[in-house]
Amino acid sequence: MTKRLYLVRHAKTEERSMDMRDFDRELTSRGMQDSTHLGKYYATKSMIPDLILSSDAARARETAELIASQMGYDLSRIHLNHEIYEASVRTLFQLVTQLKDEWDSVMIVGHNPVMNYLAEYLSGAEIGHMFTGSAACIAFEVESWSEVSQSSGTLEEYVIAKHLES
Template sequence: MSAETTRHVVLVRHAKADYPHGVDDHDRPLAERGRKDAPKAGSWIASTGAPLDLALCSTDVRCRETWKLIVGELSQRPRTVYEDRLYEGSAEDLITLIKEVDDEVGSATVIGNNPALHALADALAGETEGDLREQMHRSGFPSAAVAVLTFTGSWKDVEHGVGKLTAYWTPSD
């Protein structure tokens, strides 16, 4: 794949998590609503036709459970890497992680947590289609939200403003 290839970045916030008493934050599972919303997010992602070559998923339980429910809705499962740096990483940490993606990968999804994912979507989106940025800001990037961005170039070139926000979805859509 050439470095001038159009690449897709699909950002997925974990679905609604539960808050069981005495459970460490990293080990929090999905709530009932999350178990319903995650497959909806997967169906929406599948409907966009955006191919997914690689998934970078946080190691926390709610992200792993979200990804498992999403991938069940996809026509093919992308290679999945569970990444500790996604759990409490900032938007800048996530940019660093994305820069490490091999250029043979055309599209990647990142499954993680807020506020980093919302900040990452906002940081990467130099352009947007229609009022997608305003929709994203109004909604606050809720649980199970998905943002799709495109850019042309190498993954190593990912930086603020490089992408175009082409789609945004929330479970209430």
Template sequence: MKTLLLMRHSKSSWDNPADQDIERPLNSRGKREATLMGKHLVNEGLEPDMIVCSNAKRARRTAEKVIKAMDWNGPLEVNPDLYFSSVISYVDVLNQQLDKHDRVLLIGHNPIIEDFLSTFTGGWREAKTSTVAQLKIDIKSWSDLSHNTKARLKNFWIPAMLEK
């Protein structure tokens, strides 16, 4: 059994119109929510064995904030295959993960996050920025994951649910 923590990057800034899409940073809300979600993962006992994130600046910064909030020192992979991609690309990235990593946190983009959830759970969920979905996947090896694999959505958190 593998666990996938699927996270949409946190809220990015549109303050500088000259920024290319891949270079947009997090805004203050995005920084706060990424930290909140990292702390929540610790509270739930869901620290990942591995984090994989898109190479877009907003995804990398989300990963950095989550990592700091968790006080985590595990491996981080920045993978350009998660930027402007597809569900198939996400599956390919997961297929390459080492089997010793039972719990992987993947930080990516919409609409792929929503498409991934729909494909693997059979249900659609709106994935706002900083959303984290916990999926249980009945596979022994990440290489066994395919677009036909079914997953169970165990938890689905958006920052607004957790803010006090």
């Protein structure tokens, strides 16, 4: 059986400022457009994940919601998880290996550098720098998420939203 993990880096955000917490930074208009393009792209591939997990930071939540809305995914089913906001690779890896086996495809929306590191750790592929508004799809030939381990997945696709046509 194939399980697919979609690791999404949130889309482009407002610049950091002294009067705004990093956690509260929102998407720019470009970020909203890129998130919408990613969602449309996955909708054309009939990809609707069984679960969407997202950091609860504003920019990640907005990215997840815009992608989900384009795919016809019920926004109330998006699971916001504060641990994803400043997670280590170990934390996210544990989250992946503890996913319910009934879910065959899961999307996690989070932040760099951990999304990049996790994608490379799980697939053994060299992605380099994950751009804002990009997604790595990693496939695992496993029955259970608990069987996922370092380099056990195959990087099926790396998509950068700004390279997609509207």
